[in-house]
Amino acid sequence: MYIEVCTACTPNREYVRVFDVTERTALHRHQTGRACHKCGAQLRDTIVHFGERGTLGQPLNWEAATEAASKADTILCLGSSLKVLKKYPRLWCMTKPPSRRPKLYIVNLQWTPKDDWAALKLHGKCDDVMQLLMDELGLEIPPYSRWQDPIFALATPLRAGEEGTHSRKSLCRSREEPPPGELAAPLSSAPVLGGWFGRGCTKRTKRKKVT
Template identity: 65%
Template sequence: MSQGWSRSDRKEADRLMRRRKLEEKTRRQQIRQALQKAGGDRSLAEKALITAWPCLVNSEEVRSARRDAVRKKMEERVEPMEEIRAKVEMLVEAVRMAKYLVVYTGAGVSTAASIPDYRGPNGVWTLLKKGQAVSAGELSDANPTITHMALAKMHAEGLVQHIVSQNCDGLHLRSGLSRTALSELHGNMYIEVCTDCGHEIVRLFDVTEKTGLRRHITGRMCPTCSSQLRDTIVHFGEKGALEQPLNWAGALRAARRADTILCLGSSLKVLKKYPSLWGMERVRGKRAKLYIVNLQWTPKDGAAVLKVSARCDDIMIMLMKQLGLEIPPYNRGQDQIFHLATPLRPDELHSHSRRLLKQPSHDVSGQREEDRRSQSKNSTRTLRSETKAKSEKLEVESRRNEREGGVYSSLITQRTLDPGWFDVPLWGRQV
């Protein structure tokens, strides 16, 4: 803009610029609406608009293609059972042949415990972007899933050497997995740490009630040195510096030694940003072989030896059966969190309002019945979801058979799932 212009000239130029931007925005909206219609349904004015502005039309077509590609990546796809069985056989062989198997887990391993994922159709971030509310609930109601228990068993049998988790729900710890074999990169909702002496304290409730992004003080004091305690959660935009429970040292050692990496239930959009976890310092031919189990597209699909589009629990059931291993049921009486937990001091009893984890029953028969009910609840939820999905698939197939002679797609969107499956709270953690 010329320095010789008067103030009124500059104001008029700014007004004209704003007007042009508004006109272009309106024109783009009109073109976008016109392009959404079939050619024969467009009005004369819409046809003239498309003819008069070819550059804007091309730009909107490119934008539309990008939006469609993003939506397609967000779709949850379950492959046909025949393909899944064939891929599980390949996965079984990979597990047996692996000399050092590391497992990376994401929110998808916990969805069967009614803990939501983040980028699924009904995930936390997806709902927030749509302006929809995320219902509140108690994470203390969640128990380790089939996948958690299967991984703990595989570690005990020497088939899995280390697990790197993005989850903060503490379910890997509660499954009985050794803490030395676990890296919780984004923290653990049951653990708080002293800001001075580093003393680590396990609780039987979610310690993050008063914390948030760059606000980590929990309001309780260290029983060793009386300094303030902080949570261990790593939020988006933060860098985790705590030694435990993040255990980055263990994760990096495992990544360097790994010849096979199995990713379960993770979009990998966060983990891909950690090149040290993928052996990028190695030449391409000597990097760990990558296997992925996830319902959605991941940015690592192209690098994977095998990608299975299925639910983690379903795959782990088939995998363990072919490995000849029994998946142990979750037993609250053997949950190590109850042995690790430090009770609150009398003056701290009112420092939180979160529900405590239900204590294990001392009655063995009662405990077995409680565990049986817990497993039955998870199984019933899974069965209900699968039954609904199958019935809707059959209905869709029937309609398509009538119209198209039986052509049937295996793509499944979240609408075919039990809508209550992910109906759980937002607790602001990474994925």
């Protein structure tokens, strides 16, 4: 989901888009080239670029995230490099002694700055790992259909004259999927076999040097 926001409106006015709003933005440059439909102020992206700290109250909502983390006993990070999130020590409860911090579990194909802090690091694809977890819990993953995805109902269409403000391909409902009311093809019942990532990497496992 892509969001651009007007910070001149109170409360901030959010625009959900079905295309990437960051093609004109970069480090410390967040204006997207479009204007608020209500006040005409420049819209900005909601991305926290590498090297930044997020300052938007919404939709980032770091305050609620850190409050939830302080009450959690487990934190699961799926598919994130954690290079931006490492700048938020309160999110990881670093003020608490190690024994009282929530256990951190990471699923990512590459190294992250928090690997050494993790109770378990799984080098794998999120879909594969979550399929294994859901199978273990005896829970069924409902099939996904773009026809029923609420993002298309929430998205704000561009106004006349704004069509040329982006060149990134827009998301669209797949023509290969049946519309609402028609049954989707059943999911395969074949078991998903875990690769080496199924065993995970224990905390502080030393990497072998390539000679």
